[in-house]
Amino acid sequence: MRKRADLSADGIRELIRRFIAASPQNTMKNENEDPAWDDALVGFASGADPIWQQYKEYVGPFHWTPWEVFSQHCPETPAKAEELTVISWVLPQRETVRRANRRAKKYPAEEWARIRVYGEEFNAALRRHVADRLRQAGHAAIAPMLVPNWTVVKSARFSYASSWSERHAAHAAGLGTFGLCDGLITAKGKAMRVGSVVARISIKPTLRPYSDHRAYCLYFADGTCGKCIDRCPAHAITKSGHDKEKCRRHLVRSREYVKKTYRFEGYGCGLCQVGVPCEAGIPVKAAREALEQGKLPPPPPPLA
Ligand code: SF4
Numbered sequence: 256m257r258k259r260a261d262l263s264a265d266g267i268r269e270l271i272r273r274f275i276a277a278s279p280q281n282t283m284k285n286e287n288e289d290p291a292w293d294d295a296l297v298g299f300a301s302g303a304d305p306i307w308q309q310y311k312e313y314v315g316p317f318h319w320t321p322w323e324v325f326s327q328h329c330p331e332t333p334a335k336a337e338e339l340t341v342i343s344w345v346l347p348q349r350e351t352v353r354r355a356n357r358r359a360k361k362y363p364a365e366e367w368a369r370i371r372v373y374g375e376e377f378n379a380a381l382r383r384h385v386a387d388r389l390r391q392a393g394h395a396a397i398a399p400m401l402v403p404n405w406t407v408v409k410s411a412r413f414s415y416a417s418s419w420s421e422r423h424a425a426h427a428a429g430l431g432t433f434g435l436c437d438g439l440i441t442a443k444g445k446a447m448r449v450g451s452v453v454a455r456i457s458i459k460p461t462l463r464p465y466s467d468h469r470a471y472c473l474y475f476a477d478g479t480c481g482k483c484i485d486r487c488p489a490h491a492i493t494k495s496g497h498d499k500e501k502c503r504r505h506l507v508r509s510r511e512y513v514k515k516t517y518r519f520e521g522y523g524c525g526l527c528q529v530g531v532p533c534e535a536g537i538p539v540k541a542a543r544e545a546l547e548q549g550k551l552p553p554p555p556p557p558l559a
């Protein structure tokens with residue numbers, strides 16, 4: 256008889272870690288078939304968390320709440336927002352991949368470009384795996400990034416934005432805060448990729464150990480750093496933030512470089528994610544210590 260799946264918070268963390276450890280899809284597809292990933296941070300957010308409505312105001316009305324995406328794609332299993340949980344994970348880049356990209360000056364290292372393509376293919380497989388396991392155990396589930404109507408739209412505030420942002424889901428699930436370059440700084444740093452699944456399951460939300468959505472970035476904490484500005488070969492980061500359009504154009508240019516230099520269809524950059532104080536951890540000492548000691552700040556104000 257098949258063993259009943261443990262779908263507690265710890266059980267889901269274990270499900271994700273086991274898939275990373277055992278799946279043949281976890282590969283960079285390089286000569287040695289090195290794994291793309293070796294670890295994950297996992298957090299949970301309630302479908303009824305007011306932060307989802309704040310995202311509608313901050314990112315745009317096109318950004319789905321968990322209830323909206325779930326209701327569209329699981330109509331046979333009606334659920335109230337409070338019956339839903341967003342399961343979010345962070346896949347930190349491995350040290351060898353970060354080290355390689357630290358040396359890059361204009362276009363990504365081969366390792367980084369491989370992760371951007373094949374590591375993300377694994378991330379998609381992980382989304383399917385988590386959603387499948389939940390469904391098999393009787394919990395309707397959907398991976399918002401994999402639904403056919405997920406889209407990118409023009410946004411007055413952000414040039415463009417998507418109907419579901421994995422980084423915003425991770426922020427809601429207590430996994431990190433935004434940096435000057437727009438990346439999400441997590442306990443394992445900013446060099447990472449993120450994924451999520453929305454499910455009809457009750458799991459205690461992870462408390463957000465920050466009172467401000469930029470608490471882990473040195474620039475916003477005390478006006479120092481700005482190292483990501485210097486790392487960006489496209490001059491897409493300034494003290495005013497991240498110019499998504501300049502960044503996008505550089506990513507388009509990287510395709511040709513990756514094909515010509517590494518001989519595969521790929522792209523990427525991520526130079527602002529390495530060789531910076533937030534590469535592999537939280538650089539703001541007080542915030543890092545608060546997280547390590549399990550101290551929680553007062554409830555966060557609305558996003559501004
Ligand atoms: S490099 Fe410095 S300024 Fe840029 S996101 Fe990281 S901590 Fe913030």
Ligand code: SF4
Binds near residue numbers: 488490491501503528
């Ligand atoms: S990904 Fe590359 S182009 Fe985009 S902001 Fe970072 S360093 Fe600049």
